[in-house]
């Protein structure tokens with residue numbers, strides 16, 4: 001960030017403002033909404049956010065997902081709703097039809113057997129079948145190619161959508177923008193226009209939660225590169241939304257947007273920026289069912305939403321130990 005004025009030229013008020021932006025820019029944790037004493041805060045919904053389950057027939061993943069679901073449902077203060085944040089299966093970008101079916105079948109079987117809570121899902125990059133045509137053996141003309149398989153398997157009506165629940169407006173985005181034989185993280189123009197229109201139409205008094213697989217803004221992505229070797233920070237467009245500035249510009253026009261939840265990085269962080277809290281909520285599978293990824297153990301987040309637009313978000317480990 002560059003400032004055109006030197007500190008000497010800044011007024012005290014401006015200094016405080018600049019300092020405030022810096023403090024809130026990365027990593028600082030502040031309440032989402034300043035509580036006013038005359039607005040009583042009432043919890044309206046308790047959510048478990050499960051991201052990056054990465055179901056596979058290997059590494060006891062089915063047992064791990066079952067353990068996670070049991071942990072959630074045995075909480076004394078049980079959640080009302082589960083949000084699954086994408087990468088439900090290990091991978092279908094480069095997997096053939098048989099392997100993709102095996103992973104989705106297993107995911108659905110565990111969910112059916114172990115989950116009695118309502119579930120709302122968004123799609124992750126690994127849920128998109130056959131984007132790597134060479135290794136998946138797809139042509140691109142299969143009826144289930146791309147996101148169709150995930151839409152069907154997750155029982156959602158389309159790739160991105162919104163709904164209201166308990167006085168909050170929920171927006172489920174589709175972060176995966178196919179590119180070459182892989183993807184980058186961005187909304188295509190059609191989805192961006194839909195998002196702008198959805199926010200324009202939403203009741204401005206209703207707080208908004210946005211769920212995306214890939215973070216719109218995240219600080220933990222800085223820990224996932226070769227920066228010390230190369231001498232540069234390099235954050236690929238597949239790690240954080242490459243269109244995050246455009247999305248941020250839209251979100252700040254709608255002060256009722258309070259929280260953006262994501263996964264993908266398999267790490268936990270929270271960024272407060274211009275009135276929006278961006279929480280990246282680890283991974284159910286940790287390091288793809290091999291234990292912890294960096295310091296992040298397999299887990300999920302418990303998120304409380306309140307009537308005044310505030311929320312809290314806590315990462316919970318469920319004690320999963322990898323196959324020896």
Ligand SMILES: [Zn+2]
Nearest residue numbers: 087124125264
């Ligand atoms: Zn992902």
